[in-house]
Amino acid sequence: MRVPAKVNLCLGVGSVRPDGYHPLATVYQAVDLHDEVTLRPRHDGQVTVAVHSEINLLEDHAIPTGADNIAVRAAMLLRETLGRPELGGDISIRKVIPVAGGMAGGSADAAATLVACNELWGGHLTRDELEPLAAELGSDVPFLLHGGTALGGGRGETVSPVLVGGRHHWVFATSSTGMSTAAVYAEFDSLNPRRVPEPHVPDALLAALRDGNSRELGRTLSNDLTEASLSLRPDLADTLDVGVHAGALGGLISGSGPTVMFLAESGQHGFDIARALVSAGTCADVIQSSGPVPGAHIV
């Protein structure tokens, strides 16, 4: 299975709900940066996971390798739904998406595992039928079943496709330490002690996407978690400055961070921004990518 990372082109956040989640109004895009998930069947009811990576796995955000790994939880949830406790498998994940980076790497692995187990175990559930299971696993897992570019509502789990004209060129500046999504939302709450307005997706952003207008898209990128992420990681402001001064059409914290994303006019323009980021030395790594791409798929 190959499964992409996601970015949020806008991330509108409302005040915390009674269930502890925040209402979101977002536009997701799946980008060409993929984890690979392989599944081998077992017939003893065991579900195991092994994680391999050529990128640096973070010491401060170690990926769990037991029952609390989100891919293992995905497999368990599916077999429970199918009523087949004897089903098992060895899950192997080749990690490319930054860990705890605000790009939904864990959620991507969960989405891929749902699709892989459904296929291997003959579950015959459609993507739409997998959606509620995906939502139970995490707010952005349903989006990664579908990919492309989509509006996200609710706590992020309700998705509907958005019309996009053309391709977007992205540059990602990664960090050598991760960030906990929950910690960033908690910081958002302490910075916004009064109720904030209900979030909405800006019309100008949707128009820029529809028209394939990258300049306008760059101007309309937004993220309500920016202040909270920068409050926990003030150093990210330096990376943002470097990319914007290098001529990016727009620069933004990706999701809850700490990855910083930049929109470029073309692959060559992206390369120029990447070079400026590498020579400034404010980030761990620089990755060029593009979107939209499809969600979790079998290869």
Ligand code: C5P
């Ligand atoms: O849904 P997911 O498991 O990815 O969320 C991780 C954490 O991020 C949640 O436990 C919650 O603290 C926070 N979160 C939130 N509002 C959302 C999504 C996530 O507060 N819409």
